[in-house]
Amino acid sequence: xxxxxxFDFLNQFFTSLSGNEFLLLVAILxxxxxxxxxxxxxxxxxxxxxxxxSSFIQDKVGPMGQGxxxxxxxxxxxxxxxxxxKLLSKEDIIPSSANSPLFVLAxxxxxxxxxxxxxxxxxxxxxxxxxxxxxxxxxxxxGSLAVISLILAGWSSNNKWSLYGxxxxxxxxxxxxxxxxxxLITVIMLAGTLNMQDIIIYQxxxxxxxxxxxxxxxxxxxxxYFISALAETNRTPFxxxxxxxxxxxxxxxxxxxxxxxxxFLSEYANMFVVSAVAATGFLGGWQSPFPNALxxxxxxxxxxxxxxxxxxxxMIWIRWTVPRLRVDQLMNVCWKVFLPIGLVNIFGVxxxxxxxxx
Amino acid sequence: MGVVHGEEMVLNIGPQHxxxxxxxxxxxxxxxxxxxxxxxxLGYLHRCFEKHCENxxxxxxxxxxxxxxxxxxxxxxxxxxxxxxxxxxxxxxERVEHIRVIMAELQRIASHxxxxxxxxxxxxxxxxxxxxxxxxxxxxxxxxxxxxxRLLYNYMWVGGLSHDLPVGFVESTYRFLDYFEPxxxxxxxxxxxxxxxxxxxxxxxRLPQDVAISYGVSGPNLRASGQKWDLRKDDPxxxxxxxxxxxxxxxxxxxxxxxxxxxFYVRVLEMKExxxxxxxxxSSLPKEGDVYQSLPKxxxxxxxxIYKRTExxxxxxxxxxxxxxxxxxxxxxxxxxxxxxxxVIDEIAAGWLLSDVLAxxxxxxxxxxxxxx
Amino acid sequence: xxxxxxxxxxxxxEKGLTGDMESINSIEDRVLRSKAKAALAKAxxxxxxxxxxxxxxxxxxxxxxxxxxxxxxxxxxIENMINxxxxxxLVNKNTETHIQLKPDQWFDIATWLKSESSLSFDSxxxxxxxxVGDNILEARYNFHSMKHKHYTEIRIAVPRQEATxxxxxxxxxxxxxxxxxxxxxxxxxxxxxRDLRRILLPDDWEGWPLRKDYQVQETYxxxxxxxxxxxWE
Numbered sequence: 001x002x003x004x005x006x007f008d009f010l011n012q013f014f015t016s017l018s019g020n021e022f023l024l025l026v027a028i029l030x031x032x033x034x035x036x037x038x039x040x041x042x043x044x045x046x047x048x049x050x051x052x053x054s055s056f057i058q059d060k061v062g063p064m065g066q067g068x069x070x071x072x073x074x075x076x077x078x079x080x081x082x083x084x085x086k087l088l089s090k091e092d093i094i095p096s097s098a099n100s101p102l103f104v105l106a107x108x109x110x111x112x113x114x115x116x117x118x119x120x121x122x123x124x125x126x127x128x129x130x131x132x133x134x135x136x137x138x139x140x141x142x143g144s145l146a147v148i149s150l151i152l153a154g155w156s157s158n159n160k161w162s163l164y165g166x167x168x169x170x171x172x173x174x175x176x177x178x179x180x181x182x183x184l185i186t187v188i189m190l191a192g193t194l195n196m197q198d199i200i201i202y203q204x205x206x207x208x209x210x211x212x213x214x215x216x217x218x219x220x221x222x223x224x225y226f227i228s229a230l231a232e233t234n235r236t237p238f239x240x241x242x243x244x245x246x247x248x249x250x251x252x253x254x255x256x257x258x259x260x261x262x263x264f265l266s267e268y269a270n271m272f273v274v275s276a277v278a279a280t281g282f283l284g285g286w287q288s289p290f291p292n293a294l295x296x297x298x299x300x301x302x303x304x305x306x307x308x309x310x311x312x313x314x315m316i317w318i319r320w321t322v323p324r325l326r327v328d329q330l331m332n333v334c335w336k337v338f339l340p341i342g343l344v345n346i347f348g349v350x351x352x353x354x355x356x357x358x
Numbered sequence: 359m360g361v362v363h364g365e366e367m368v369l370n371i372g373p374q375h376x377x378x379x380x381x382x383x384x385x386x387x388x389x390x391x392x393x394x395x396x397x398x399x400l401g402y403l404h405r406c407f408e409k410h411c412e413n414x415x416x417x418x419x420x421x422x423x424x425x426x427x428x429x430x431x432x433x434x435x436x437x438x439x440x441x442x443x444x445x446x447x448x449x450x451x452e453r454v455e456h457i458r459v460i461m462a463e464l465q466r467i468a469s470h471x472x473x474x475x476x477x478x479x480x481x482x483x484x485x486x487x488x489x490x491x492x493x494x495x496x497x498x499x500x501x502x503x504x505x506x507x508r509l510l511y512n513y514m515w516v517g518g519l520s521h522d523l524p525v526g527f528v529e530s531t532y533r534f535l536d537y538f539e540p541x542x543x544x545x546x547x548x549x550x551x552x553x554x555x556x557x558x559x560x561x562x563x564r565l566p567q568d569v570a571i572s573y574g575v576s577g578p579n580l581r582a583s584g585q586k587w588d589l590r591k592d593d594p595x596x597x598x599x600x601x602x603x604x605x606x607x608x609x610x611x612x613x614x615x616x617x618x619x620x621x622f623y624v625r626v627l628e629m630k631e632x633x634x635x636x637x638x639x640x641s642s643l644p645k646e647g648d649v650y651q652s653l654p655k656x657x658x659x660x661x662x663x664i665y666k667r668t669e670x671x672x673x674x675x676x677x678x679x680x681x682x683x684x685x686x687x688x689x690x691x692x693x694x695x696x697x698x699x700x701x702v703i704d705e706i707a708a709g710w711l712l713s714d715v716l717a718x719x720x721x722x723x724x725x726x727x728x729x730x731x
Numbered sequence: 732x733x734x735x736x737x738x739x740x741x742x743x744x745e746k747g748l749t750g751d752m753e754s755i756n757s758i759e760d761r762v763l764r765s766k767a768k769a770a771l772a773k774a775x776x777x778x779x780x781x782x783x784x785x786x787x788x789x790x791x792x793x794x795x796x797x798x799x800x801x802x803x804x805x806x807x808x809i810e811n812m813i814n815x816x817x818x819x820x821l822v823n824k825n826t827e828t829h830i831q832l833k834p835d836q837w838f839d840i841a842t843w844l845k846s847e848s849s850l851s852f853d854s855x856x857x858x859x860x861x862x863v864g865d866n867i868l869e870a871r872y873n874f875h876s877m878k879h880k881h882y883t884e885i886r887i888a889v890p891r892q893e894a895t896x897x898x899x900x901x902x903x904x905x906x907x908x909x910x911x912x913x914x915x916x917x918x919x920x921x922x923x924x925r926d927l928r929r930i931l932l933p934d935d936w937e938g939w940p941l942r943k944d945y946q947v948q949e950t951y952x953x954x955x956x957x958x959x960x961x962x963w964e
Binding site for chain 1: 369482712
């Protein structure tokens with residue numbers, strides 16, 4: 001585990017202070033800072049990807065011109081940086097009739113919720129900040145912190161449209177956590193553990209040992225998990241809470257500048273988290289698809305990132321293709337379709353495992 | 359067990375809102391998400407069109423008519439010009455008639471593309487909107503080639519046209535038609551039969567036929583409710599009686615007759631019919647003829663009045679013109695189809711959810727410029 | 732010389748119109764020959780346009796007289812029926828294009844117009860309010876029948892000071908908004924309308940804009956109202 005490695009390294013380096021808690025603190029802080037930097041850079045990358053992919057789908061050209069030479073070119077790589085600078089330099093407006101403490105608290109809470117699930121994600125063999133024994137369970141639990149902050153944001157804006165958005169999103173996220181959890185139960189049943197690294201180690205040996213191909217019921221569970229993840233992160237077709245054409249901007253109507261950027265950022269961070277969990281549970285995490293090749297820890301990071309980004313790409317693809325569901329249809333799908341299928345899945349996986357073995 | 363009622367909430371959709379197709383204010387009373395009453399408030403775009411027309415000459419009215427329904431200017435001009443020529447008993451030559459029909463049908467396709475794209479945007483499908491705008495740009499290029507303007511043309515004059523067709527117009531139009539016809543099928547695959555779209559629009563906002571007639575709804579909205587009424591066939595003007603085309607009528611393909619899906623699908627089919635008319639008109643377009651031949655030197659209609667209707671992409675566009683023998687109209691009233699279409703919204707939107715109200719508004723395809731004038 | 736030449740040319744043209752080109756072609760003088768040919772071509776063109784104009788004129792006359800006669804017939808029929816059922820409502824004027832009524836029994840007549848099966852005017856197409864001068868305001872209704880596909884126009888004139896007409900919004904629902912617009916623009920009050928208020932102008936606007944003696948108010952909530960320029964030409 002990363003913190004242990006760094007702690008050992010620092011112990012060797014500063015032999016006079018070895019074993020001190022201060023070194024432990026430093027050993028924890030360093031990966032956290034690196035992670036924070038990673039999230040920031042990831043946000044820039046994914047914003048750029050979304051703009052470019054959406055442009056290709058919509059027959060546009062997307063960001064252009066800010067090529068690596070700052071003259072007209074095909075890349076437009078400075079666009080996300082320009083976006084970030086713009087949001088940083090905007091005036092911070094708090095409506096006078098809004099509830100100020102709650103209004104200010106909401107974006108921080110949602111970002112904290114996204115960030116603390118990052119610490120339990122495995123990026124590679126022994127590259128993980130907190131190798132908890134209850135890894136998956138922890139991530140699922142902490143992800144619900146988003147609900148409180150969305151309700152806070154909707155309520156404290158003192159705006160009927162934001163209220164609508166907040167209420168809708170609370171109902172949606174809380175409902176869709178259930179099919180997501182139920183689909184992950186099938187994974188946990190097969191792997192026999194809640195620990196993230198152990199689930200990945202269970203899938204070693206090449207692509208056909210991945211949990212996805214283990215059992216005919218698992219692809220169904222994968223699809224259900226993926227769609228529930230879309231609903232949890234408020235992406236189309238489930239983006240009713242922030243639907244542009246209906247509710248102006250939903251629960252973020254009254255936010256501007258950096259506060260808005262926090263909501264934005266945490267949506268993308270959430271996307272990463274759920275994709276990483278799907279990659280871990282179903283697609284083998286940092287295991288390479290070839291049983292004996294490309295196995296080193298460096299390649300592990302590559303495989304993990306590759307699988308996660310592939311799933312993020314599919315999320316972006318779906319967003320720009322499909323219209324959005326109405327609120328009651330959304331709830332319908334969750335409770336009347338996904339929940340029964342999920343329960344049948346658990347049953348099916350259990351029976352299959354008993355009949356045909358591991 | 360009774361139903362739990364909270365307090366009723368009064369919500370304003372608009373006037374500034376991404377989905378209201380202009381500046382329209384809808385005051386909505388909701389109980390939770392269910393809407394109990396919708397009251398439209400108009401007048402945010404009122405520009406005193408009718409009062410202006412009582413102060414300018416008959417030729418100067420034509421740019422004003424452009425700006426009423428700014429997304430379908432050609433058919434606005436067409437309606438006025440046909441009414442005036444009826445009043446003054448002017449006959450225009452064949453080439454002018456053909457060119458007018460070609461322009462009107464191209465405008466119909468362009469207007470439907472925008473209306474359908476905006477409807478998709480309200481439902482949440484961002485991509486078809488951009489694809490349709492891309493195709494609409496090609497039609498606007500054709501218009502720009504002819505008269506220099508992309509949106510407000512001032513093209514059809516009483517007794518003729520303002521510009522003749524440029525060299526190469528007919529070939530460009532044929533190229534556009536060949537490019538566009540498969541795009542309709544592509545679009546049908548992407549949106550019309552999409553399960554989520556069907557669930558959002560089928561059975562929503564059903565407009566029964568007799569209610570539609572009583573509310574004066576016309577055009578694609580009326581046809582979607584089952585009544586086969588098209589002024590190009592039932593009260594033909596210009597040379598529409600020479601062309602062969604069908605009138606698509608809503609049949610409740612995915613839900614019941616007269617719901618949002620029907621209104622949407624009828625417009626898609628109408629685009630195909632317009633392509634048929636265009637091909638026939640282009641092939642029978644006479645190569646010779648002077649478009650300025652019948653332009654009158656002075657427009658002084660005889661004393662009297664006339665009410666003439668033509669088919670605009672939104673419905674029956676009617677002009678009531680009363681003239682007192684001078685060269686300035688005494689009274690000009692424009693009966694706009696979107697006005698009547700909007701009046702029906704309280705009847706069909708009550709009892710649905712908030713998202714449905716916006717879907718219904720989008721399916722009626724209104725333009726505020728025409729309603730407020 | 733010119734009159735001789737003209738006579739000669741006229742003769743040649745006559746012969747040429749009947750198909751005899753010999754006399755023209757046999758003229759020695761080139762100028763005269765070409766003049767004769769030009770005159771012949773002009774005469775032929777005039778003859779052809781007259782031919783096409785004649786049948787077209789006849790056709791358009793026939794067609795318009797068809798419509799005309801059918802609408803005249805229809806208007807006459809309606810007038811006779813109104814005279815029978817609602818005596819005293821008809822104002823006898825020029826019936827070729829419209830029917831002129833008095834406002835008193837308008838609601839009953841309107842109900843009858845919609846329900847009578849041979850007329851069945853189920854669609855109110857347009858309602859125009861107009862200030863015809865002489866202190867008279869008129870409301871003009873254009874009706875249309877989807878079943879029989881015929882149409883008619885009905886006009887009701889009221890004095891400017893007491894402009895009241897019974898409302899028909901319960902019969903044709905679109906009359907709700909049409910009458911609100913006429914009220915907004917001209918000040919004609921429709922008695923029995925359930926929600927008569929302004930529709931296009933703000934609720935607290937003063938005056939009736941489409942009347943010919945309308946003076947724009949100076950300020951509206953403190954904002955200066957721009958005036959229309961004199962002499963638009």
